[in-house]
Amino acid sequence: xxxxxxxxxxxxxxxxxxxxxxxxxxxxxxxxxxVTVVCSDRSSWHSRIDPSLLNDLPSEIRIxxxxxxxxxxxxxxxxxxxxxxxxxxxxxxxxxxxxRFERYWPNPVIFWALxxxxxxxxxxxDENVDCIITSGPQHLSHLSGYLSSKRSQVKWVMDFRDPWxxxxxxxxxxxxxxxxxxxxxxxxxxxxRVVVVSPTWLDDIAEGFQPKQRKKFVLKLNGHxxxxxxxxxRSKSVSSRTVIHFNGMLAPGTAEVFPTMLQALHxxxxxxxxxxxxxxxxxxxxxxxxxxxxxxxxxQYIGNIGALSHDxxxxxxxxxxxLLVIVSDDPFYRGMIPGKLYEAxxxxxxxxxxxxxxxxxxxxxEGYPHVTYANSSDADSVADxxxxxxxxxxxxxxxxxxxxxxxxxxxxxxxxxxxxxxxVSLIEEVLSE
Numbered sequence: 075x076x077x078x079x080x081x082x083x084x085x086x087x088x089x090x091x092x093x094x095x096x097x098x099x100x101x102x103x104x105x106x107x108x109v110t111v112v113c114s115d116r117s118s119w120h121s122r123i124d125p126s127l128l129n130d131l132p133s134e135i136r137i138x139x140x141x142x143x144x145x146x147x148x149x150x151x152x153x154x155x156x157x158x159x160x161x162x163x164x165x166x167x168x169x170x171x172x173x174r175f176e177r178y179w180p181n182p183v184i185f186w187a188l189x190x191x192x193x194x195x196x197x198x199x200d201e202n203v204d205c206i207i208t209s210g211p212q213h214l215s216h217l218s219g220y221l222s223s224k225r226s227q228v229k230w231v232m233d234f235r236d237p238w239x240x241x242x243x244x245x246x247x248x249x250x251x252x253x254x255x256x257x258x259x260x261x262x263x264x265x266x267r268v269v270v271v272s273p274t275w276l277d278d279i280a281e282g283f284q285p286k287q288r289k290k291f292v293l294k295l296n297g298h299x300x301x302x303x304x305x306x307x308r309s310k311s312v313s314s315r316t317v318i319h320f321n322g323m324l325a326p327g328t329a330e331v332f333p334t335m336l337q338a339l340h341x342x343x344x345x346x347x348x349x350x351x352x353x354x355x356x357x358x359x360x361x362x363x364x365x366x367x368x369x370x371x372x373x374q375y376i377g378n379i380g381a382l383s384h385d386x387x388x389x390x391x392x393x394x395x396x397l398l399v400i401v402s403d404d405p406f407y408r409g410m411i412p413g414k415l416y417e418a419x420x421x422x423x424x425x426x427x428x429x430x431x432x433x434x435x436x437x438x439x440e441g442y443p444h445v446t447y448a449n450s451s452d453a454d455s456v457a458d459x460x461x462x463x464x465x466x467x468x469x470x471x472x473x474x475x476x477x478x479x480x481x482x483x484x485x486x487x488x489x490x491x492x493x494x495x496x497x498v499s500l501i502e503e504v505l506s507e
Contacts, residue, residue, distance in 0.1 A: 075501060076108045078197055080190055080218040081209040082183060084113035084137065085127035088381070089120050089323060093413050093490075094235055094271075095209050096127065097299055101494030103132040110197060112190050115139040118146065118183050118212060120323070126383045130299075138193055142186035145179050148172075180250055187214035194218035198226045205501045209233040213254070216261045223264060229504045231497075232265045234279060235296075241278040241406060263287065266504045269294045269497075272434045274409030294496060295438075296413045297488040300388070300420035316467040318426055318460075319355045319394035321387055322414040324363065330402040331428060331450045332363045338448075338456035339372045345457070347464045349374040354398065355390070357382050391417070396424040396446075396463070396473055403430035403451035411435055416488045422481035424473035426463070428456055442484060444474045 079099055083091035095111070103109045149172050156168035181187065195218075197203055206228055208219040219230035239255040262268055262283070268291045270276040280291040324332055335354070342352065355377035382390060391397055397418040401410050411434050418425050419442055428448045429435045439445050448459035463473065476484070486492070 075204040075498075075505075076110075076201060077102055077501070078110045078112060078194055078203050078206045079209070080112045080194055080206065080215045082114045082186060082190075082212045082215055083117050084111055084139075085131060086123050086125045087114075087117050088122035088124035088127065088384070089117060090325060090413060091117070091211065091235070092127070093299075094233070094296060095207075096131065097297070097490035098207065098494050098497055099135050100131055100299075101491045102498060103135050105494070105498065107498070109134070110136045110138070110201075110203075112138045112140065112193050112197070112218065114183075114186050114190075115141045118144045118186070122323075122381055124383045126385055140186055140189045140193065142183070142189055144186070145175065145182035148175050148179075180253060181214050183212045183214055187212070187217050190215065191218040191221050195222045195225055198222040198228045203228050204505060205229045205231060207231045207233055207497075209235060210238065211236050213238040213258070216265075217257075220261050220264050223266075229266050229501070230264070231267045231269060231500065231504065232261060233269045233294075234275065235271055237275055237279060237406075237409075240281065262290075266290065266507075267292055267500060269500070271296050272409040272411050273437065274434050276409075278409065292500065294493065294500075295488065296411065296416055297490045297493045298413075298416040298420040298485070299490040300417055300485060314467070315351055315353055316396070316463055316473075317353045317355060317394045318396045318398050318463070319390055320398040320400065321357065321391050321417065322412060323358065324356065324360055327402050327404075327407045327410045328400050328412065329360065329363060330404065331400040332359075334450060334453050334456060335400070335428070336372050337453035338460060339375045341453060341457035342375065342460050342464070343372070345461055347461055351468065352460060352464045353377055355379055355394070357387060357390075388417070388421070391421055391423060394423070395467075396426050397421070399425055399427045399429065399435060400450060401429040401433055401435055403433075403449065408432055409434050411438055415439075419488060420481070420485040422476050422478070422485075424475055426459065428459075442476070444476055446473075 079095050081095040085092055085096055099109050099111055152168045152172035156165045159165050194206060206219045206222055208216045210216060216232055222228050223230040238258045270279055270293060273293060276291055276293050280288050352375055354375055357379060358381050359378045399412055399415050401407055408430060425445045427435055427445050428450045430450055446459055449455040
């Protein structure tokens with residue numbers, strides 16, 4: 075089959091937006107399908123680059139990297155001009171222009187989305203494409219599928235890694251929100267299938283559609299691409315310090331929990347667990363999450379090791395006693411299942427899940443007993459969990475780990491290759507209609 079994948083982020087861009095679409099491209103190409111990717115040459119919201127990710131992609135994949143202007147570029151320009159001028163009135167003018175762009179610009183990636191849509195339409199028409207898969211966020215990537223399917227009748231699958239406007243997180247009355255909601259509704263009605271990554275978000279996004287339309291909604295969980303885990307690397311000897319590692323970016327849905335973690339560590343300190351007994355490491359902590367008054371106390375428990383390549387991140391996971399998964403207790407994030415959770419399962423590590431009581435993470439981990447839970451909105455709950463783990467280490471007890479047979483079974487269940495195979499079956503089903 076000839077398949078076009080449209081997603082703003084793609085390797086060597088790193089970060090959470092690349093894994094799903096990169097894995098689909100990889101395994102579809104390895105299965106013999108003609109895969110073309112339409113993406114951006116940079117991310118619209120971060121600067122993480124990991125060139126090693128390209129080493130894992132088959133050379134047969136064709137990649138069209140589209141350069142465009144983002145809203146952040148416009149804002150940076152006027153903020154720089156405001157900073158450079160010595161005239162107060164001109165500074166006010168520049169900042170006012172930036173404010174108006176931020177408030178009234180229709181979408182942060184609109185130029186890229188339009189360029190990507192025109193490119194995808196040409197591909198669909200000139201190369202007789204069988205199916206287009208558009209993935210978001212950024213959700214304006216779905217414009218490519220919408221316009222292409224209207225012009226050439228190509229089959230189109232919308233892939234939601236996160237919600238767009240459903241469910242409503244806040245009472246947003248801006249014209250941008252209303253425009254996005256209108257586009258989302260129109261796109262869903264036009265698409266052949268709508269793929270969502272968690273049960274809760276599937277229900278949220280499908281809500282309000284007629285039964286005939288609801289049939290097009292499909293659940294396809296995320297996964298991992300861990301192929302080999304040395305058995306010796308999972309065996310930990312008892313040491314005086316427990317290291318719990320957060321393998322990912324503190325982004326919306328996780329960053330909100332960081333202040334709760336800090337409060338919990340204050341409690342941990344007051345209750346006699348010291349930094350030489352407990353360490354929580356992060357792959358980069360945004361500056362706005364730091365609190366100067368906490369640095370000499372709470373941050374003794376925290377290690378900020380900075381951004382890592384994927385291979386380095388896996389090694390860091392294997393060297394840690396447990397892996398931390400955090401998700402906000404906000405109802406909007408109930409359906410959020412971090413992609414790194416699947417890697418933690420595949421690595422066979424003990425998981426410390428700091429999530430909401432109704433989080434889909436808890437449902438996913440029902441078949442994985444090697445988990446310690448805490449409520450992400452309750453600092454006391456988090457502190458109790460951390461203290462319990464530290465006291466176990468103090469007593470010479472190891473955290474529970476799955477057997478190798480258990481690990482392999484769970485790893486196979488959530489493998490990216492299986493996910494890609496399921497996606498191919500879905501496309502074949504759509505093409506047969």
